[in-house]
Amino acid sequence: xxxxxxxxxxxxxxxxxxxxxxxxxxxxxxxxxxxxxxxxxxxxxxxxxxxxxxxxxxxxxxxxxxxxxxxxxxxxxxxxxxxxxxxxxxxxxxxxxxxxxxxxxxxxxxxxxxxxxxxxxxxxxxxxxxxxxxxxxxxxxxxxxxxxxxxxxxxxxxxxxxxxxxxxxxxxxxxxxxxxxxxxxxxxxxxxxxxxxxxxxxxxxxxx
Numbered sequence: 246x247x248x249x250x251x252x253x254x255x256x257x258x259x260x261x262x263x264x265x266x267x268x269x270x271x272x273x274x275x276x277x278x279x280x281x282x283x284x285x286x287x288x289x290x291x292x293x294x295x296x297x298x299x300x301x302x303x304x305x306x307x308x309x310x311x312x313x314x315x316x317x318x319x320x321x322x323x324x325x326x327x328x329x330x331x332x333x334x335x336x337x338x339x340x341x342x343x344x345x346x347x348x349x350x351x352x353x354x355x356x357x358x359x360x361x362x363x364x365x366x367x368x369x370x371x372x373x374x375x376x377x378x379x380x381x382x383x384x385x386x387x388x389x390x391x392x393x394x395x396x397x398x399x400x401x402x403x404x405x406x407x408x409x410x411x412x413x414x415x416x417x418x419x420x421x422x423x424x425x426x427x428x429x430x431x432x433x434x435x436x437x438x439x440x441x442x443x444x445x446x447x448x449x450x451x452x453x
Contacts, residue, residue: 264401266448273442277385280435281360284384289368289429296430297365300423301373308375311421317395318388318418320350326395338402341451345394345444353387353439360384365429372426379427386428386436392418393440 263269283290289297316322323346330339362384366372392415399411419433428436 266445269397269441269445270449273438273440273445276438277356277435277442280431280438281356281384284360284362284431284435287363287368293430294369297369297423300420301365301426303424305375307424311424312376314414314417315388315421315425317414318386318390318392318422320346320387320391322391322395323347323350326399335402338398341398341402341444341447342395344447345398345440346391348447349390349394349440349443350387352443353385353390353436356385356435356439357382362429362432365426368429375425379425383428384432384435385439386419386422386432388422389415389419389428389433389436390440390443393437394444395440397441397444 263272323343326346327339327343330336330342361382362368364379364381364383366374366378396411396415400408403411415437419428419437422428422433423430
Protein backbone atom coordinates (compact mmCIF):
# COMPACT_ATOMS: atom_id res chain seq x y z
CA UNK A 246 0.00 0.00 0.00
CA UNK A 247 1.37 3.34 -0.95
CA UNK A 248 1.70 5.95 1.68
CA UNK A 249 -0.17 9.16 1.00
CA UNK A 250 1.23 12.54 2.04
CA UNK A 251 -1.38 14.85 3.41
CA UNK A 252 -1.07 18.57 2.96
CA UNK A 253 -1.76 21.07 5.66
CA UNK A 254 -0.02 19.22 8.47
CA UNK A 255 2.39 21.04 10.72
CA UNK A 256 5.93 21.04 9.40
CA UNK A 257 7.67 21.24 12.72
CA UNK A 258 9.16 24.26 14.47
CA UNK A 259 10.11 27.19 12.27
CA UNK A 260 13.62 28.54 12.15
CA UNK A 261 14.12 31.54 14.44
CA UNK A 262 13.69 34.86 12.65
CA UNK A 263 15.89 37.91 13.09
CA UNK A 264 12.73 39.97 13.52
CA UNK A 265 12.46 38.33 16.94
CA UNK A 266 14.38 40.57 19.39
CA UNK A 267 15.25 37.55 21.53
CA UNK A 268 17.14 36.04 18.60
CA UNK A 269 18.95 39.30 17.92
CA UNK A 270 19.83 39.67 21.59
CA UNK A 271 21.27 36.16 21.71
CA UNK A 272 23.30 36.68 18.53
CA UNK A 273 24.58 40.07 19.62
CA UNK A 274 25.54 38.86 23.09
CA UNK A 275 27.29 35.81 21.63
CA UNK A 276 29.26 37.93 19.18
CA UNK A 277 30.31 40.32 21.93
CA UNK A 278 31.36 37.57 24.33
CA UNK A 279 33.21 35.52 21.73
CA UNK A 280 35.08 38.46 20.25
CA UNK A 281 35.99 39.71 23.73
CA UNK A 282 37.18 36.25 24.68
CA UNK A 283 39.33 36.10 21.52
CA UNK A 284 41.12 39.32 22.44
CA UNK A 285 44.45 38.22 23.89
CA UNK A 286 45.81 41.24 25.73
CA UNK A 287 48.57 42.92 23.72
CA UNK A 288 48.85 40.05 21.25
CA UNK A 289 47.18 40.14 17.83
CA UNK A 290 46.69 36.72 16.26
CA UNK A 291 48.00 35.93 12.77
CA UNK A 292 44.54 35.70 11.22
CA UNK A 293 43.43 39.04 12.63
CA UNK A 294 46.74 40.58 11.61
CA UNK A 295 46.36 39.42 8.01
CA UNK A 296 42.83 40.75 7.80
CA UNK A 297 43.90 44.07 9.27
CA UNK A 298 46.77 44.40 6.80
CA UNK A 299 44.51 43.52 3.90
CA UNK A 300 42.22 46.46 4.67
CA UNK A 301 44.70 48.90 6.20
CA UNK A 302 47.05 48.63 3.20
CA UNK A 303 44.40 49.69 0.68
CA UNK A 304 45.27 52.77 -1.42
CA UNK A 305 45.23 56.25 0.12
CA UNK A 306 42.79 57.63 -2.44
CA UNK A 307 40.00 55.71 -0.69
CA UNK A 308 40.26 57.92 2.39
CA UNK A 309 37.75 60.66 1.38
CA UNK A 310 34.84 58.24 0.81
CA UNK A 311 35.91 56.19 3.84
CA UNK A 312 35.81 59.32 6.01
CA UNK A 313 32.28 60.08 4.83
CA UNK A 314 31.16 56.53 5.61
CA UNK A 315 32.68 56.72 9.10
CA UNK A 316 30.36 59.57 10.02
CA UNK A 317 27.47 57.10 9.98
CA UNK A 318 28.87 55.62 13.19
CA UNK A 319 29.59 58.79 15.13
CA UNK A 320 27.58 59.96 18.12
CA UNK A 321 26.34 62.86 15.99
CA UNK A 322 24.73 60.40 13.61
CA UNK A 323 22.29 59.37 16.34
CA UNK A 324 20.32 62.64 16.69
CA UNK A 325 20.70 63.25 12.96
CA UNK A 326 19.09 59.91 12.09
CA UNK A 327 16.41 60.32 14.76
CA UNK A 328 15.61 63.83 13.52
CA UNK A 329 15.32 62.66 9.92
CA UNK A 330 12.97 59.86 10.97
CA UNK A 331 10.82 62.28 12.95
CA UNK A 332 10.59 64.71 10.04
CA UNK A 333 9.46 61.80 7.87
CA UNK A 334 6.66 61.05 10.32
CA UNK A 335 8.33 57.90 11.69
CA UNK A 336 8.08 58.85 15.35
CA UNK A 337 8.46 55.33 16.68
CA UNK A 338 11.56 54.78 14.57
CA UNK A 339 12.98 58.10 15.77
CA UNK A 340 12.74 56.93 19.39
CA UNK A 341 14.35 53.59 18.53
CA UNK A 342 17.25 55.31 16.81
CA UNK A 343 17.82 57.79 19.62
CA UNK A 344 17.74 55.21 22.41
CA UNK A 345 19.65 52.43 20.64
CA UNK A 346 22.42 54.63 19.28
CA UNK A 347 22.97 56.61 22.49
CA UNK A 348 22.99 53.60 24.80
CA UNK A 349 25.36 51.73 22.49
CA UNK A 350 27.81 54.62 22.50
CA UNK A 351 27.83 54.78 26.30
CA UNK A 352 28.19 51.01 26.76
CA UNK A 353 31.01 50.87 24.22
CA UNK A 354 33.04 53.21 26.39
CA UNK A 355 32.39 51.01 29.42
CA UNK A 356 33.45 47.85 27.57
CA UNK A 357 36.70 49.56 26.56
CA UNK A 358 37.57 50.01 30.23
CA UNK A 359 36.94 46.34 30.94
CA UNK A 360 38.86 44.76 28.04
CA UNK A 361 41.50 47.53 27.79
CA UNK A 362 42.85 46.66 24.35
CA UNK A 363 45.14 49.21 22.75
CA UNK A 364 44.72 50.75 19.31
CA UNK A 365 46.37 49.05 16.30
CA UNK A 366 49.37 51.42 16.24
CA UNK A 367 50.38 50.26 19.72
CA UNK A 368 50.09 46.58 18.82
CA UNK A 369 51.19 46.28 15.20
CA UNK A 370 54.19 47.93 13.52
CA UNK A 371 53.76 49.87 10.28
CA UNK A 372 50.10 50.64 10.92
CA UNK A 373 48.89 53.25 8.46
CA UNK A 374 47.17 56.26 10.01
CA UNK A 375 44.64 58.20 8.01
CA UNK A 376 42.84 61.23 9.30
CA UNK A 377 42.78 62.25 12.93
CA UNK A 378 44.41 59.78 15.31
CA UNK A 379 41.85 57.90 17.39
CA UNK A 380 42.21 58.44 21.13
CA UNK A 381 41.57 55.99 23.94
CA UNK A 382 41.30 52.21 23.81
CA UNK A 383 40.40 49.99 20.88
CA UNK A 384 37.95 47.23 21.83
CA UNK A 385 35.09 47.75 21.12
CA UNK A 386 34.51 50.06 18.17
CA UNK A 387 31.89 52.62 19.14
CA UNK A 388 31.46 53.58 15.49
CA UNK A 389 30.60 50.01 14.49
CA UNK A 390 28.26 49.71 17.46
CA UNK A 391 26.31 52.87 16.69
CA UNK A 392 26.09 51.98 12.99
CA UNK A 393 24.73 48.52 13.84
CA UNK A 394 22.16 49.80 16.34
CA UNK A 395 20.87 52.40 13.87
CA UNK A 396 20.91 50.00 10.92
CA UNK A 397 18.94 47.24 12.66
CA UNK A 398 16.24 49.71 13.69
CA UNK A 399 15.92 51.01 10.12
CA UNK A 400 15.93 47.55 8.55
CA UNK A 401 13.11 46.34 10.79
CA UNK A 402 10.99 49.46 10.44
CA UNK A 403 11.35 50.53 6.80
CA UNK A 404 11.17 48.87 3.40
CA UNK A 405 12.74 49.29 -0.01
CA UNK A 406 16.14 50.91 -0.65
CA UNK A 407 16.39 52.19 2.91
CA UNK A 408 16.87 48.65 4.16
CA UNK A 409 19.67 47.93 1.69
CA UNK A 410 21.44 51.18 2.49
CA UNK A 411 21.22 50.50 6.23
CA UNK A 412 22.49 46.93 5.83
CA UNK A 413 25.46 48.11 3.78
CA UNK A 414 26.36 50.81 6.30
CA UNK A 415 27.43 48.38 9.03
CA UNK A 416 30.25 46.53 7.21
CA UNK A 417 31.32 49.72 5.44
CA UNK A 418 31.70 51.62 8.72
CA UNK A 419 33.63 48.72 10.21
CA UNK A 420 35.96 48.45 7.22
CA UNK A 421 36.55 52.19 7.23
CA UNK A 422 37.68 52.07 10.87
CA UNK A 423 40.17 49.33 10.04
CA UNK A 424 41.28 51.16 6.90
CA UNK A 425 42.06 54.35 8.83
CA UNK A 426 44.04 52.41 11.43
CA UNK A 427 41.61 53.14 14.26
CA UNK A 428 40.54 49.57 15.02
CA UNK A 429 41.42 45.92 14.62
CA UNK A 430 38.87 43.48 13.14
CA UNK A 431 37.81 42.03 16.51
CA UNK A 432 37.12 45.57 17.74
CA UNK A 433 34.68 46.00 14.88
CA UNK A 434 32.99 42.62 15.42
CA UNK A 435 32.57 43.35 19.11
CA UNK A 436 31.18 46.82 18.47
CA UNK A 437 28.66 45.66 15.87
CA UNK A 438 27.55 42.83 18.16
CA UNK A 439 27.06 45.28 21.01
CA UNK A 440 24.90 47.49 18.82
CA UNK A 441 22.70 44.57 17.77
CA UNK A 442 22.31 43.43 21.38
CA UNK A 443 21.42 46.91 22.65
CA UNK A 444 18.80 47.45 19.96
CA UNK A 445 17.27 44.05 20.72
CA UNK A 446 17.21 44.68 24.48
CA UNK A 447 15.50 48.02 23.89
CA UNK A 448 12.92 46.33 21.66
CA UNK A 449 12.16 43.73 24.32
CA UNK A 450 11.69 46.44 26.90
CA UNK A 451 9.29 48.33 24.64
CA UNK A 452 7.26 45.16 24.03
CA UNK A 453 6.54 44.60 27.72
